Amino acid sequence: MNLVKPVALETSAGIAIIPVTVGHAVMLAALVCHDRDRLNVYLPMVATLSTVEAATAHLERAAVGADEGDVFEWHLFVKDSLCGSVRVRDIDHDDRKASIGYFLGSQFTGKGIATAALQAVLAWCFDTLGLNRIELRCATSNAPSIGVAERLGFVREGLLRQDECLNGVFVDHHVYGLLRTQFRR
Known part of the structure; x- marks a missing residue:
C-alpha cells in the first residue's frame, strides 16, 4: 500500500490547515491551557495537553500515526494564531x-x-x-458540534446510548455519517 501523508491545505476564508509538528507544542499547550475547563466537558483527552510536555508527547505520537497511515492530524491557523485541530483516525483503507x-x-x-x-x-x-465514508460522533448535548455536522451535510444515523464516560457520567452520542456521493464541495 502506498502511504499518503497529510498535506497543507487552505480554505477560501484564509484558514491554513497545517500537518501537526512537534514545533507546534508550545502553541498547542497555550491554546489548551486557556480553554482547559471548557475542553474538559466534551474532550477530556484534549484537555490533558495543557503542558508543553504533554503536547509534545501527543504530537510525537501523531507523527508516528501519520507515518503509519493510521491517523492524520492538522492544526488550524488564522493568520499566525493556532486556533484548533482536526484529526482523521480509524482509517480503514x-x-x-x-x-x-x-x-x-x-x-x-x-x-x-x-x-x-x-x-x-x-x-x-x-x-x-x-475514502467513501466519514463518521463523526458527538455527545447529544454538544449543540455546536451537531451544528457543524449538519452544516457539512452529515446525516444523523443513530444514537449510541451511554457511549462515553465524561467526567464520571455516561453520555449518549449521535453518530453522523457522510458519504462521498453526498459531500457538497
Whole structure:
C-alpha cells in the first residue's frame, strides 16, 4: 500500500490547515491551557495537553500515526494564531472509511472556522485517500458540534446510548455519517 501523508491545505476564508509538528507544542499547550475547563466537558483527552510536555508527547505520537497511515492530524491557523485541530483516525483503507474529530479554542468559535476547515479536510479524505465514508460522533448535548455536522451535510444515523464516560457520567452520542456521493464541495 502506498502511504499518503497529510498535506497543507487552505480554505477560501484564509484558514491554513497545517500537518501537526512537534514545533507546534508550545502553541498547542497555550491554546489548551486557556480553554482547559471548557475542553474538559466534551474532550477530556484534549484537555490533558495543557503542558508543553504533554503536547509534545501527543504530537510525537501523531507523527508516528501519520507515518503509519493510521491517523492524520492538522492544526488550524488564522493568520499566525493556532486556533484548533482536526484529526482523521480509524482509517480503514479496505472499507474506505474513517472517523473525524476537531476542536477550536473558545475565542475562535462561531466564526465558521470549524466548518471551513472540515470541508477542506473532508475533500482531501475523499479525493486523496479515496475514502467513501466519514463518521463523526458527538455527545447529544454538544449543540455546536451537531451544528457543524449538519452544516457539512452529515446525516444523523443513530444514537449510541451511554457511549462515553465524561467526567464520571455516561453520555449518549449521535453518530453522523457522510458519504462521498453526498459531500457538497
